[in-house]
Amino acid sequence: MFKRYWTITCREFIYMWRDRGLRHILLLGPLLGVLLFYGIYQVGVLKAIPTAIVDLDRSRTSQELVNNLIQTENLEIQSYLENFDTLEASIRQGEVVVGVVIPENYSQQVALNRTAHILLVIDGSNMIYATNATSAVLSVSRNLGAQIGIKTLLARGVQLNQAREAYQAIVFREEPWFNPTLNYAYFLVLALALNFWQQCCTLAASMTIIGETGWRSWLQWKAIGISQITLFSCKTIAHLITFMGLVLPIYVFIFLVLKFPLSSSWWTLLSFTFLFVIAMHAVSTMMSSFASNGVDATRFGMLIALPAFILSGYTWPLEVMPDFLQNAVWILPHTWFFQGLNYLLFKDPGWAFLSFYFLALAIIALVAYSVTAIVCYWRNN
Amino acid sequence: MTMEIRVRVIDLHQKIGKKPILTGVSFTVGVGECFGIFGTRGVGKTTLLHTLAGIRRYKVGQVEVLGYNPRKTDVFKRSLGVVTQEPSLFHDLRVIENLDFMATLKQAKGQDIERVIEQFELQDYLRESAEALEAGPYQRLSMACALINSPVLLVIDELIKDIDLYSRRLLLRELNRFVQGGGTCIWGFSQIEQCLLMHRVGWLENGQLTELEPQETLEKWQQQEKEWLLPGGEVGV
Known part of the structure; x- marks a missing residue:
């Protein structure tokens, strides 16, 4: 049985690798993103x-x-x-x-x-x-x-x-905390690179369902009698491993090569990222479940991935957004991730504070996967 | 002596969207029998075959495949082989990878892969991508994948339509062996001359299935041809 699971998972890796467009997007996109944004923001502080x-x-x-x-x-x-x-x-x-x-x-x-x-x-x-x-x-x-x-x-x-x-008599002493030099690079480069990364991953994840049901080989899956849960979990494992594998070089480059500050521990950062990957995959899969073909799935995925970073409040404070948006954006895992990321990078507010963020991502993942299951069941019957 | 029944269909109704495709189809197929389902395009052959293979669900009627109700269980699929009308192998995998993958999914063994490669003479194609194969070798690969788990029931749809003669001979040889070995085959086809390859034929028309002997099927078709042939010949334009 384990061999069966492993084979289906491996086949998903092969599928992603052999899809040249997807391979290039996944492999080159995030790395190019981090290099590009570092190149742009390397000065860090606007002088002269x-x-x-x-x-x-x-x-x-x-x-x-x-x-x-x-x-x-x-x-x-x-x-x-x-x-x-x-x-x-x-x-x-x-x-x-x-x-x-x-x-x-x-x-x-x-x-x-x-x-x-x-x-x-x-x-x-x-x-x-x-x-x-x-x-x-x-x-x-x-x-x-x-x-x-x-x-x-x-x-x-x-x-x-x-x-x-x-x-x-009154002295105003300026003392920027957490980013004392008010370095733009520290604030923006990683976030922009991760935005690039999440867009690429969303694109891949939005094909989770239609990537099988949209092909005629779906008939083989049904004829063999592989359960949808087995197939879905194997594909998901492959996706999660791939997405984490793609973010690791970004973190290594940013924190070990460029020596950007990281207030939290590596373990906290990676576990938080992993939970976000699951939530992002869940939401993308949910969007994929509504799609009737691959093009639609990509469109639905992009519908979330493109504005999610802007809506996350990372670059423009949530507090000044319209009231309805301030509440609505917390539905997206991206908001929790990018807000949480800022804390992890600069402040490390401790587990008691961050646990709320972890919990929110877990709930989003659970809800999105549940909706996906309901939609798939409804479509099959 | 009564023949052991492997597939039993009673009063099956199927719709595509709101359009009724099958309106009360009934038949049985026994051990060592090749049952053809004949019909022109769009009459519901594929729908019927997919229902038997457990690919498509049904709501009205009774279907029993290898003693199981496809609506309730997938257990019968362990002893089932399917070749679909449209190319449905894994397009991103090579020939050998498709065989290997199918073998794992169907819990077949390594020697089963070697067996079907030999049976369908696929040695020269193993490194090729499945989607790059011509129709003949592709159907040989499809049949190899269908037989890799040594099934007792084979559901095939337009197996030898428009393929090269060598592949056709190979496929028919192996199909014959399968049936002679006690296998059951349900074969959807639309080219009338193929009816002579079947033991019995189910003529599907207007949602109904009529069981005929192969010779009767041929005669019925010829009768219809006479009836509908234009006075000036086959081509009426």
Whole structure:
């Protein structure tokens, strides 16, 4: 009996291997994904944001401000422009992302202890650039504001110590936890690669049922009298082993070669991934059970696999999604997986917290497999 | 002396969708008998054969195959061999892999594989992909897979239609051996001249099956040909 199980499982491996398209997608897709995304995000932190300065004041005081801007870690002063119009043209053409306009009366206003208005223009068309540029510019303006404030107090006769104390009474110390360098690569590369991987796996798993019933060899299965449960469990074992086999190189590359941080233990990560693989397979199989042919099965699979990552709340917080979506997305195993993955990578919140995620994935798998069984039974009768 | 019955069908009704295909089919087939089911395309031959093989379920009527009710059990499938009308072997496997796989699924032994390879002269095709085979060798492989578990009942559908003569001779030789050895064969066919290869024929038409002797079947067909032949000859266009 065991030989029978083993032979059916092996045949599924052969089937996946000999289907050239499927083989290429499964073998190359996830690996290419991780290399591609690492290549893109390897810098990790967005530095050297192209910046232009329009110094209309051209005074010693404005030069001091320019020097401050030059020393800023994340801004790279690329050009000094004559006027606002040339700055606008430069931003419009994508030559710079940030523009600093120092007004003509800047030094005068500073000298008179009056409010000086410096215009900071940020190209908002690229959100990633814009967010980083805003953060960099804010840090400059905060430091500069403090310096000018202290000078103003000094000019009004306040002692230097008192002036400093006045500005240092409240200190906001920034301390990013879990990803101290706010490294984009740590946050995104693995998640994007795993998204690629889950899409490839979903594609393969969505053929679980139609991959047999859609071929004429289905008649042989029925004529021999192999039970559907036997066939299904053998195919599932082959799929689960394959999917785990595909994710392992990604984890090895990310954590052992690139040395990305992993807060949880390997065992926790792998068992969590394995449970997700089961849940993902269950949902894909369920979709496959509704399909009447292979094309439909692929479409149904992609219907879940493509938006699942975006809906998982990994890249855009669930809390700001519409109310109905906030609840609905938890039906998908992907949401539990990608949310949980973030905890495993950065925080390791402990078993008591994670057990809920494990349980949710197990329940999704159970429900999806049960629905599949009901649909198959209903279709056969 | 009464012949041992291997297949008994009583008042079988089958539908495809809402269309009735079989409307009260009854017959029996005994040991060592080759029973042909003749009919033109779409009359329900394959539906009937699939019902007997336990591939298709039925709701109305009684079917007994090797003493079992196919609706309740698959046990009879251990002693069953099936060759379907459409190519249904595992397209992703090679010839030898198909034989090996079928042998495992049907719990046959290693020497059974060697036996059928010899019987159907498949030695030259073993490394080829099943789906790349021509019709003749493909049917030889199908028959080899069907006989690998040494069944007592063979359900075959259009076994020798449009295949090369060498393969046809091989298949008929082995089929003859099988029947002479006490096997039972139920054979669906649509080419009238094949009726002479059967012991008895069931003429399937309008959902009903009429049992005839092979010669009677041939005469009935010839009678219909005379009746429906256009005055100007066979081709009326």
